[in-house]
Amino acid sequence: MCAEPIYPEVVLSSAPGKVILSGEHAVVHFKTAIAVSVDLRTFVSIHVEPFAGLGEATIALDMPDVRLDSALLSCAKIAALGPGLPSDAEAACSPLEMTDHTREAFDAASKAFVENPASLSLASVDAKQSSTPLPQSALALTGFLFLVRHLLVDKLTELGLLANVSVHSTLPIGAGLGSSASYATALSAALLKWRVLLAAPDTPAKWFHSAAFRDLVNQWSFRAEQLIHGTPSGVDNFVSTFGGTVAFRRGEAPVSMPPLPAFLRFIVTNTRVPRSTRALVEKVASNLAEFPTVVGPVLDAIQGISDAYVELLAPLGPTGGADLDHPAMCAFLAKFAKLMTINNHLLSSVGVGHASIDRVADIAGSLGQCATKLTGAGGGGCVISLVPEPVAPDTQAQVAAVVDAVSTGLREAGFAPFETRLGGPGVLFYDLADDLPGAGPEDDPHALRSAMHAACSDHKFWVEIE
Numbered sequence: 001m002c003a004e005p006i007y008p009e010v011v012l013s014s015a016p017g018k019v020i021l022s023g024e025h026a027v028v029h030f031k032t033a034i035a036v037s038v039d040l041r042t043f044v045s046i047h048v049e050p051f052a053g054l055g056e057a058t059i060a061l062d063m064p065d066v067r068l069d070s071a072l073l074s075c076a077k078i079a080a081l082g083p084g085l086p087s088d089a090e091a092a093c094s095p096l097e098m099t100d101h102t103r104e105a106f107d108a109a110s111k112a113f114v115e116n117p118a119s120l121s122l123a124s125v126d127a128k129q130s131s132t133p134l135p136q137s138a139l140a141l142t143g144f145l146f147l148v149r150h151l152l153v154d155k156l157t158e159l160g161l162l163a164n165v166s167v168h169s170t171l172p173i174g175a176g177l178g179s180s181a182s183y184a185t186a187l188s189a190a191l192l193k194w195r196v197l198l199a200a201p202d203t204p205a206k207w208f209h210s211a212a213f214r215d216l217v218n219q220w221s222f223r224a225e226q227l228i229h230g231t232p233s234g235v236d237n238f239v240s241t242f243g244g245t246v247a248f249r250r251g252e253a254p255v256s257m258p259p260l261p262a263f264l265r266f267i268v269t270n271t272r273v274p275r276s277t278r279a280l281v282e283k284v285a286s287n288l289a290e291f292p293t294v295v296g297p298v299l300d301a302i303q304g305i306s307d308a309y310v311e312l313l314a315p316l317g318p319t320g321g322a323d324l325d326h327p328a329m330c331a332f333l334a335k336f337a338k339l340m341t342i343n344n345h346l347l348s349s350v351g352v353g354h355a356s357i358d359r360v361a362d363i364a365g366s367l368g369q370c371a372t373k374l375t376g377a378g379g380g381g382c383v384i385s386l387v388p389e390p391v392a393p394d395t396q397a398q399v400a401a402v403v404d405a406v407s408t409g410l411r412e413a414g415f416a417p418f419e420t421r422l423g424g425p426g427v428l429f430y431d432l433a434d435d436l437p438g439a440g441p442e443d444d445p446h447a448l449r450s451a452m453h454a455a456c457s458d459h460k461f462w463v464e465i466e
Ligand SMILES: Nc1ncnc2c1ncn2[C@@H]1O[C@H](COP(=O)(O)OP(=O)(O)OP(=O)(O)O)[C@@H](O)[C@H]1O
Pocket: 042, 063, 065, 066, 136, 137, 138, 139, 140, 141, 167, 168, 169, 172, 173, 174, 175, 176, 177, 178, 179, 180, 181, 183, 228, 229, 236, 275, 276, 277, 278, 375, 376, 377, 378
């Protein structure tokens, strides 16, 4: 029961992307991945108000990154896609298992919407989109419809509400840095928070920062990833939810790793070659099924690389190796680099390499002696290059010179190199007044949307190397 109306009101959440240091693809087949959060985030705001003139419970959706703007979706049409949670389910409850039937229903609905927005829009509005949505909008919408169907639609209908949902990201989309998990996680967090607030407005704020709440966010985000990715391992949504560095193996409790050493500096390069994680995961699975005695040992070797990273990182302790002397740092980096190069070749051998990745490796190797490997699903997307430690311990200027030379070479070849911090927090909720200047009063969704858009288009958290 909602004792006091708490709207109009805004919930603003964000969740980070990730870089996989080792174990992508192998992790889908129960090997260990080592992954770390990246300081590029997806932001989701949900503003709820009475539906007033619209006449029925509605979701107004704005996802400019996939050019889906100002869709007015009918809650009744979304509810018809499938049953929601049982009516006696607690406000903060786990998702049900994903079934083929659910997948098909939400997939079909999002495809139908992209072809004909009227299929899900309010009957009373002109459903045309002002620009043509990008093809990526279909998968984004599949995950979105699934999450809102289960977490929000019933409450909006019961209470006669309109929810304005807006999504913006500073991540490159579909490029290996976990944009889909960060989208699914930030969205799950904001929806779950609203669901709890609408059912139990007195819920203490500390619940939304608890490990138990994050665990729920992670579970819902994984369900959305199942719709976007097909067969995700769960590593991306885990890192997006909890942040930091983690050793992750399906079916086992993830192990938190010490922070990465500050001397471990990566140039992250977007090859700008688009690819689909879903298709690449299917390709590795099909190669494994066809040649189990060939591809299986490659995945075992990748497990060996992840084990070697755990051995390298675990002794660093909570200071992240701040007390290592220069020879120890050089030895650490040399091992780290060799494993990256081997890993990249292994990933190419199972079918997820690309000429653009080899080209980045050549440039970063010849101009800066950097080791390079793909990160995420591969097939293009983003790659990471490790900046080596100079032989003499006069590091700062020499490291800067290497970063400069490599980035210039990469940019001249048409790639987009950038630097970003690694290991930051997972899901965050914001206080609008403090955290998003210009967001305006809480009852103005338009000011909020513009402030989020401005923050993201400035790439506040993404520093492209000039
Ligand atoms: N900001 C966003 N707005 C809407 N949809 C998004 C956004 N970010 C990601 N998506 C959805 O996620 C999909 C990208 O998922 P995909 O798994 O292919 O790439 P990725 O997550 O960036 O890479 P990887 O899984 O290799 O780390 C997009 O096609 C889109 O459907």
